[in-house]
Amino acid sequence: MSGDLNHDESIFKSSGMIGYLVKRLSEEYPGKQVGKTIIQKIMYLLTRNNIARFDFSMYHYGPYSSELSGELSFAEKNGIVKITWKDNEGYFIEPTTDADRFVALLDGDERQAVDEAVTQFGKFTAKDLSLIATALYLKDNFGVEDSKLAEAVHNAKKSYSPDYISKVLKAGKILPN
Template identity: 30%
Template structure:
């Protein structure tokens, strides 16, 4: 899969762009960082390592790969207002055939397709919160916290994000993660 990593990333950008065109959201760098993080959490392993960043989980290797896609003319990065960028997939029909059957099967599984559709309904800021909440929960698990509770998760997210998100928004992010099989939270 490593040799097809660029094509898989291009294909994912293409899929998200298709779904986002229906929701009015744009595929930008922040958006892509969060959705790739969440897709990896559901088993689509592209071998990116994520650490916590100001805007939530972030992978410098993914950032590099996005720019490599641009250099190879697989995507165009369109600066919108100096603050945000839109990543637009170029039509490269010849390259699509180089995706292996296994890669396409993995990306086109019902679970991944449904998740792509669901995630496309969120904007980059909402995805930042969802991915950050998931990251916090996983860090708690890694540190040996067996029983997770919403109050502790909310406190830790608020510590990271300050007043950027309300408690209600954090609870909605937890609910999304639970409903989509990312986590199971007690009380």
């Protein structure tokens, strides 16, 4: 890639945000597996807050964006992130040394929003993030009330008990303690 990266119009802005998210997760939680599910769920949370702009639909693991999946592949092809697959473990996404160049496309508010998302949600496993994102998707798209949220998520994800879901949603500050 040559030339200057134009701040607002760059086709690399979303990839830059993905790169920054991966970088911040790697810095805050060294050794943690950052895979595609974690990226999908945290980018969903950023989209909810009008920081990222992707369309999401409900899938088995919660909100999913095929557009984001394509953007993640684009980020890999352009050297912003490195994606590897390990048998029996899944995907591992790491920042590259070129990522900082693309992070410059983000404004201060966007970087701050990513930082806040990493602080609030980066500690969760992919499975727990899928519960959190599913709860918020159900709340936003179907008007599910807080008092019925854990049960609604349980109906969508039967392998988790309502008590466990409630505990995760409280830890994520989705439900009050």
